[in-house]
Structure formats: C-alpha cells, structure tokens
Amino acid sequence: MDLGLIALTYLLAVTFLLIRNNLIAEETVKELECHKKFNLVGYYECKSNDYFSFTTLDGKRFLFIGDEYNQHAYFHELGHLVFDDFIADSFLDASILFPIFLLPIPWALVSALVLYIIMKWIKKNWERRADLFAYEMTGQKYKPIQLEKDKITLLYRWLFWSHPPEIIRTKDEYYKKEIPLIKLFIKSLLT
Ligand SMILES: [Zn+2]
Numbered sequence: 001m002d003l004g005l006i007a008l009t010y011l012l013a014v015t016f017l018l019i020r021n022n023l024i025a026e027e028t029v030k031e032l033e034c035h036k037k038f039n040l041v042g043y044y045e046c047k048s049n050d051y052f053s054f055t056t057l058d059g060k061r062f063l064f065i066g067d068e069y070n071q072h073a074y075f076h077e078l079g080h081l082v083f084d085d086f087i088a089d090s091f092l093d094a095s096i097l098f099p100i101f102l103l104p105i106p107w108a109l110v111s112a113l114v115l116y117i118i119m120k121w122i123k124k125n126w127e128r129r130a131d132l133f134a135y136e137m138t139g140q141k142y143k144p145i146q147l148e149k150d151k152i153t154l155l156y157r158w159l160f161w162s163h164p165p166e167i168i169r170t171k172d173e174y175y176k177k178e179i180p181l182i183k184l185f186i187k188s189l190l191t
Pocket of ligand 1: 077
C-alpha cells in the first residue's frame with residue numbers, strides 16, 4: 001500500500017472516531033441536567049450514574065457525576081478536562097489501524113499487539129496525570145473496586161487496560177510524580 005493511501009485511511013478513521021464520539025457525546029448530554037461551572041477551566045457539570053468526562057468538537061467540556069459523590073473521582077475527571085486533548089485521543093485510537101497496512105508482513109499481528117499496548121500505555125499516563133491532579137486537589141487517593149489477586153491479572157491489566165492496575169493506584173509511590181510508571185510496572189511484577 002502506498003504512503004498516501006495509508007495516510008488517507010488513517011485520517012478517515014480519525015475523522016470517523018471524532019464524529020462518532022461527538023454524536024454520542026451530544027446524545028448523552030441531551031438527556032441530562034447540566035449546570036455551568038468554573039474550576040481552572042469552564043465546564044458543564046451533569047448528573048449521571050457514573051463519573052466520566054469529555055470535550056465536544058466545539059470545545060465544550062462536560063463532567064458527569066455518578067450516583068454516589070466521590071471527590072477523588074470528581075477531580076480525576078476534572079483533571080482530564082484540564083490536561084487531556086480529546087482530539088488526540090481519536091488519533092491514538094486510530095493508530096491501531098497501522099498494523100493492518102503491514103498485513104503482507106508475517107509479524108503484522110505481533111506489531112498490532114505491540115502498538116495496542118503502546119497506545120494503552122500512553123493512555124495510562126494520562127490516567128495517572130488525572131489521578132495525580134485529583135490527589136493534589138483533594139489529598140485523596142483512588143478507591144479501588146477490585147484489587148488484582150495474582151500476577152497474571154496484574155500483568156494483563158498493565159498491558160491491556162487504559163488505567164493502571166487498581167492495586168497500583170492505591171500505592172504511595174504512584175502519587176509521586178517523579179517515579180515513572182515503567183518503574184512501578186517492573187517493581188509490581190518482580191516483588
Ligand atoms: Zn480517567
């Protein structure tokens with residue numbers, strides 16, 4: 001496949017994701033009660049059943065609050081709104097298409113897997129940035145839902161989740177900015 005065609009397919013995938021995500025976002029907001037707020041950035045706060053956040057293509061930020069008030073979760077989502085680039089997210093998601101262009105090469109599946117793990121690793125760093133922000137603002141750490149019971153689950157979550165593993169998000173070292181995630185990854189599997 002020539003380079004121009006690859007670039008075009010990639011950009012089409014990015015455009016598709018941006019439009020699809022934006023439509024879902026607009027549909028979600030329509031059904032909810034939202035109020036304007038300001039805390040470092042301007043955003044709309046909406047009542048929902050879970051904590052999440054996004055920015056629509058026209059630049060409006062939305063923060064959704066779950067049924068039970070959770071201060072860490074609130075500031076975690078606010079951290080996403082302050083730091084994350086939601087457009088970059090679609091570029092990142094579409095990057096898993098690249099290995100398809102390499103299909104004639106026998107190791108295409110391996111490269112797909114590696115690229116997927118890298119993509120998730122970048123996201124994990126964004127999630128940590130949101131956790132650090134929430135910790136700075138509230139002094140509260142993430143409250144885990146289900147801790148990893150064995151190393152296999154731990155490794156699986158390290159590689160394939162967008163968030164760092166639950167047990168890692170509760171550790172003191174995780175909230176020290178200067179310690180890179182890769183160090184926590186190695187240490188958690190070896191000890
Ligand atoms: Zn998050």
